[in-house]
Each structure stands twice: as C-alpha cells, then as structure tokens.
C-alpha cells in the first residue's frame with residue numbers, strides 16, 4: 001500500500017476510535033429516581049381517574065416523580081412547576097407518581113411462629129417493630145470466589161432473604177422497571193428474537209446501620225446468565241452517609257439518599273451490576289434497602305431504535321466508504337465496555353440479546369453497515385507465550401504454560417498420546433504448533449502497523465470452571481487457553497479502543513441456579 005493510502009487509512013481508524021470512545025463516554029450505566037410517599041388514594045393513572053382526586057393531592061409539589069440518571073442525565077427537575085399550557089398541565093397531573101407507604105411483614109427469626117409488620121416511613125407507635133426488624137436481620141454475606149463469605153470489615157449489613165419477608169412495594173406499578181429497562185436494556189434496533197426487556201426479581205432486604213454499616217467496592221455476582229443489572233430501592237428512613245458510589249471505566253456516579261430526602265420518599269437506583277459499586281459508611285441512623293436482580297427477558301413492548309439514525313452509524317458509514325479503506329480486508333476489534341457472565345454452558349446464546357449500553361450501540365451500528373459482526377472472547381497473547389528453544393538437537397516450544405519437544409508433536413500419528421501424561425493430546429499439540437507458526441507470521445506482519453495486535457479468539461464463550469481458589473485467583477489466561485484449545489483462532493485485529501473489562505471478565509462467572 002502506498003504511504004499516502006496508509007496515512008489516509010490511519011486517519012480513518014483514528015476517527016473511528018474517537019467516535020467509539022465518545023460513544024463510550026456518553027453511555028449510561030446507571031439510572032435512579034425519587035418517588036414521594038403520600039397516603040393511600042386512588043392512583044392517577046389515567047385522565048378519568050383524575051376527577052376523583054382531591055385538588056390538593058394533585059397540586060402538591062412533592063407529588064412528582066423525580067429521576068436522576070447516572071452520568072450526566074438528570075431528570076430531577078419538577079416539570080409540573082415549569083408547565084405553562086393547560087394541555088401540559090393536564091399531562092403532568094396524569095403522570096404525577098406517588099407511592100403508598102411501604103409495608104414490610106416478616107417472620108421473626110428470634111421468635112419462631114411470630115410475624116411482624118412495620119410501615120415506612122415509620123411512626124413512633126411502630127418503633128418497637130422497627131427495632132424487632134433490626135434484630136431479626138441476619139449478618140449479610142457476599143460472594144467471593146464462588147463462596148458466600150462473612151467479613152464485616154468488607155460488608156457490614158443485616159439482611160432478610162426474600163423468602164423471609166413480603167412487601168406491598170411494587171417497582172413495576174411505579175414504572176421503575178420500565179424506566180430501568182428502557183435505559184439499561186434498550187430494545188434492539190431491529191425486530192429479532194434478541195429483542196428484550198427486563199424483569200425484576202426481589203432478592204434481599206438489607207439494613208446498613210451506623211456506626212459502621214458499609215459494603216466496600218465490589219461487582220455483583222450474577223444470579224443467572226440472564227442477569228444484567230441490579231435495582232436498589234431505599235426505603236424512607238432518615239440516615240447520614242451510606243452513599244451508593246458506582247464506577248465504570250474511569251467515571252463515577254453517586255446516589256446520595258441521606259438526610260431529609262429520605263424522610264418521605266423512596267429513592268432508587270438501577271445499574272449494570274458488573275460496574276464496580278460500594279456503599280459508603282453509614283454515619284447516623286439506618287439505611288434500609290430492597291434489592292432486586294434485573295434479568296434480560298425475551299419480550300418487550302418498546303419501540304425499536306433505528307440504528308441508521310444514530311450518529312455513530314452515520315460516521316461509520318461515511319468512514320468505511322472512503323476509497324481504499326481496508327481494501328484488503330481487516331478485522332476491526334471493539335473491546336466490550338461491560339462484562340458478561342460466561343460460566344454457564346449456554347452463556348453465548350444470551351448474546352447479543354444481553355449486550356449492555358455502548359456495547360449494544362456499537363454492535364448494532366456495525367451490523368447496520370452490513371459488515372459481518374461476531375462476538376468473541378479473546379486473549380491478547382504476547383509473543384512471550386509462544387517461545388521456542390533448542391537443546392541437544394531437540395526443538396522445544398512453550399505454548400502458554402508448558403514446554404514440549406516440537407518434533408514429538410510434528411511427526412507423530414495424531415491419534416496417539418504422548419507417553420508423558422502431563423502432555424496434552426498430540427493432536428492438540430499439533431494444532432498449537434500451527435497456531436504458533438501463524439502467530440509468529442502475523443506478529444511479524446503487524447510490526448509497524450499501528451494498532452494491529454495478534455490475539456487468540458475463542459469461537460464462543462467457554463464456560464469457566466469455578467476453582468476452589470475462586471475465579472479471580474485460580475483462572476489464569478493459560479488455563480483459559482487450554483479450555484479453548486479446540487476453538488481458538490489466531491488473528492491480527494485492529495482495535496478501536498483499549499481493552500475494557502479484562503480483569504472483571506475473568507471473575508465475572510454467573511452462578512448457575
């Protein structure tokens with residue numbers, strides 16, 4: 001290729017990378033809101049219902065839902081205050097959302113056969129029951145290396161399992177699940193079997209109490225391969241501290257439910273649960289939350305997004321059609337910004353339906369350009385991992401974690417195994433040798449060709465074994481490569497962005513239930 005064409009191509013790649021990066025920065029990974037609690041009254045769901053409502057209930061400035069979106073989108077404005085036309089006023093009245101006081105009923109662990117009830121916000125008369133609830137909570141554990149661990153220096157909280165309590169609180173009725181679904185699981189751009197929405201399943205009631213209630217930085221263990229997110233609903237109970245801090249790719253979002261805000265409202269946050277998050281120390285009072293797991297579902301009533309109307313698509317289309325761009329074919333790589341559960345046998349079948357945020361946008365936009373788009377797990381080997389040496393006329397090679405004499409692999413009948421049982425099957429070794437040669441050749445070709453990186457691509461997500469040592473400590477790249485043996489291909493890929501969730505992807509094994 002002429003150097004002029006190379007320079008032009010490099011510029012196009014640069015622009016593509018910048019666009020993908022800008023899209024990543026804009027992508028939303030969390031959403032939240034506040035819904036005021038008012039005493040029970042007919043629900044203003046449609047216009048005709050409005051007439052049975054008392055005027056003061058409608059005009060109450062607090063009777064308006066407010067929402068806060070992670071990263072830049074803030075819906076906390078009270079639109080009803082800024083409405084000018086009658087029509088809009090009517091609409092805001094119709095859409096005023098309110099929540100009934102939240103009742104929790106539970107079986108007492110301290111007094112078998114006894115069950116109690118407490119209402120939030122909690123009045124003085126119910127204070128003894130509230131104290132009882134605190135007593136009946138068990139210490140909350142957390143998942144580490146595939147096991148439940150109790151460590152109060154990491155997580156200090158009480159919990160009731162979902163089988164031990166019930167509540168009148170319904171996140172569907174308040175539109176929370178719909179809102180979370182539209183943001184975290186937007187419907188695919190085309191009508192396909194991958195179309196999806198979200199379903200919320202109650203998981204725990206948690207209490208974080210002063211002086212030291214907290215949950216240090218973690219990612220949630222997915223409860224199934226369908227899980228994409230978590231929903232946390234903070235019950236009205238005034239406390240200080242206890243902010244929920246979410247982090248994703250160098251960005252941070254804080255949900256602060258402390259102080260008087262929580263006196264008479266429920267406050268909620270929904271987020272992709274592979275994003276790191278923590279609950280800061282509660283310094284006064286009790287912070288009570290209901291947590292829900294959010295699962296991708298195969299149905300949705302939402303309208304479809306038209307990917308061709310997205311800015312990223314338009315840019316992609318014009319850059320890709322530049323004359324001479326990738327004339328001889330190239331694999332363009334995009335590193336997913338989110339982690340996906342891959343310990344279940346059929347984890348791959350959940351994708352692309354469960355793609356999150358910017359990953360979904362990039363996928364859909366490339367698809368719309370009519371390029372072939374595939375989702376693959378990948379390991380970026382260093383040449384280091386494919387070393388060779390010679391000793392006493394025998395050539396040895398190192399493939400990711402074991403030495404072996406090359407001749408042994410080259411010449412033997414592929415149906416026999418090596419005498420040394422620690423060796424892999426010969427056939428696999430021969431495959432590895434071919435890959436090794438390919439790796440070296442591609443690596444040579446990619447030298448000086450910016451951004452071109454030789455990687456091993458798996459043909460599908462391979463279930464991860466949860467070892468005794470846990471995924472994070474136990475599973476190395478070499479072990480993964482061995483698991484992938486039959487399904488690996490080695491390619492030179494031009495990456496649009498830096499590696500994303502590499503570490504987290506390794507530890508992000510879904511618990512099979």
Ligand SMILES: O=C(O)CCC(=O)C(=O)O
Nearest residue numbers: 215220232244279289291
């Ligand atoms: O209570 C919260 O805000 C979040 C708790 C949490 O991270 C969890 O239960 O996994």
Ligand SMILES: [Fe+2]
Nearest residue numbers: 218219220277
């Ligand atoms: Fe969590």
